[in-house]
Amino acid sequence: MSALLQTQGLGKTFRGLAANADIDFAIEPRSIHCVIGPNGAGKTTFLSMISGHLAPSSGRIFYNNADITRLATVARARSGIARKFQTPSVFHGLTTRTNIELAALRGSGSRGERRARIDEVLETIGLSAQAQRLAAHLSHGQRQWLEIGMLLAMQAKVLLLDEPAAGMTAGETAATGALLQKLVAERGLAIIVIEHNMDFIRDLDAEITVLHLGRVIANGRFDEIAADPRVADVYLGQQA
Ligand SMILES: Nc1ncnc2c1ncn2[C@@H]1O[C@H](COP(=O)(O)OP(=O)(O)OP(=O)(O)O)[C@@H](O)[C@H]1O
Ligand SMILES: [Mg+2]
Structure with missing residues (x-):
């Protein structure tokens, strides 16, 4: 196979x-x-x-x-299979970065490795400049990308x-x-x-x-x- x-x-x-x-x-x-x-x-x-x-x-x-x-x-999630549902599930009252941080806690690695991963994910999903904004204030599209970023932070494969x-x-x-x-x-x-x-x-x-x-x-x-x-x-x- x-x-x-x-x-x-x-x-x-x-x-x-x-x-x-x-x-x-x-x-x-x-x-x-x-x-x-x-x-x-x-x-x-x-x-x-x-x-x-x-x-x-x-x-x-x-x-x-x-x-x-x-x-x-x-x-399955631990082995890298990560799912995004039809309705977004980001935390609206938290910043973009904190949403990614919380997801990163579910992945492996040291504190330093997680921090690097968070920065890299923000860059990849194009939301580095929005890192300190509340998720509630992102556009619909940006919230979808944030959710994909959360899956990346969890080290999805x-x-x-x-x-x-x-x-x-x-x-x-x-x-x-x-x-x-x-x-x-x-x-x-x-x-x-x-x-x-x-x-x-x-x-x-x-x-x-x-x-x-x-x-x-x-x-x-x-x-x-x-x-x-x-x-x-x-x-x-x-x-x-
Ligand atoms: N939990 C459930 N209990 C009973 N029937 C269900 C359940 N989930 C889905 N179905 C039925 O199974 C069929 C397939 O549903 P599914 O949600 O997988 O379709 P879909 O292709 O994702 O549709 P959509 O494009 O509308 O999202 C439908 O007839 C639906 O009503
Ligand atoms: Mg469907």
Whole structure:
């Protein structure tokens, strides 16, 4: 197995409804992998099983070739699998820097190493100049980047991002895409990202998996996906 993280036959049933069914998925190290699909397709359910917030009804999850299907959420987080939810969870009453500091406490290293990491993270997410501002006073986009920064401060190796560009301006959306590409190129992260914004997905230029009614209906790069009539039927067609 060369994949960093992989699922085999992953499924989740809620009272008879197959929210996910038979999902085979693999993300390579140092890469971005997009998961798209219409509302209710099962994207968040899929991410929740990878992060450990939901137990699968069937199938297996492997990380670094180890079976983590039954591993607790905290143990997955400690091994570098870090999740950002659809709604941001920064502390509004604290400064940008303190938010990052609190996250850094959950990583390893000496006090000095943590301090260096905090500065480096602020720089990476483009918020060094906002370090002393309250998170409440940041723009919507900046708060999303702060939350990504908190995952970096925890020394995440795999980022699970649920609609990170939701509600962003076009400029913020483009900056978010550039940030994710930088995290892969400079820090060697792997990123699974769910998004509805097709401009964002196209610009990421990454592998894409399309879900519909809980199943994988297509895999490929943006041009292949956009040309796939099944995808047009269930997803892209809806936006026309
Ligand atoms: N905890 C739950 N209990 C029961 N049904 C659920 C639960 N979570 C999700 N579902 C159902 O599973 C299906 C997939 O939901 P999910 O949230 O994974 O979709 P999604 O692709 O993330 O949608 P969206 O784009 O709207 O965020 C939906 O039909 C949803 O109603
Ligand atoms: Mg969702």
